Amino acid sequence: MTKENLPKSGYTLAKIAVGGAILIGLGAATMAYAQSKPLKVVDKVELDKYLGVWYEVARKPMSFQNKCDRDVTATYTLNENGNVQVDNRCVQKNGQTAQSVGEAFVQNAPFNSKLKVSFLPEAIRWIPAGRGDYWILKIDDHYQTVLVGEPRRNYMWVLSRTPHPDQTVINEYLEYAKSVGYDLNDLIHTKQTAK
Structure with a gap:
């Protein structure tokens, strides 16, 4: 059917459909291009400024957080061997608090923007197997908001020093x-009940 033979409404719908297909294709191409580029981390992280409590604001789904319902926090402290202790907590759907304690190992000192985290039992945490990437992708100068991810772009967290940051x-x-x-189609916005 030619343009002349189509009813006016059919011709308009056809234009919208073609335009939509082009936009979807451009969006997919842009996403594929962004995913093929190496993931950049921030230039440098001052670990002493990074330590302390962070509130999870948003995340991509991750299996070990499936039972978390609200009030997700991560607390970072330096341990005696100079690595970072990771203390993750959340309130589950049943109201119980879940805790997972691990250790983060800096991979690119003195820049400190690429870490590997292990939640193996403390006695065998020195084994490099089972460590997950923890890359700091964006952080403000005052260490109030941070974007954390990993190179395959499967996992990602936005953390804040306050439970209710500026949207x-x-x-x-x-x-x-x-x-x-x-x-971010599967993004989870974390519920925080702390004041």
Whole structure:
């Protein structure tokens, strides 16, 4: 059927469909390009400024957090061997608090922006197997908001020093995550009940 033979509404719908297909194709191509580029980390992280309590604001789904319902936090402290102790906590759907304690090992000192985290029992944590990537992708100068991810872009967290951060700031971090190739269609916005 030619343009002349189509009813006016049919011709308009055809244009919308073609335009939509082009936009979807461009979006997919942009995402594929962003995902094929190496994931950049921040230039440098001052570990002493990074330590302390962070509240999870948003994340991509991760199996070990499946039971977490709300109030997800991560607390980082230096341990005696100079590595970072990781203390993750959340409140589950049944109201119980779940805790997972691990250790983070800096991979690119003195820049400290690439770490590997192990949640193996403490006695065997020195074994490199089973360590997950923890890359710091974006952080503000005052260490109030951070975007953490890993090179395959399967996992990602936005953390804040406050349980209820400015949504404009969070949107900026999420937009940055999209710009470096993260698919946020399955993003989970974390419920925080702390004041």
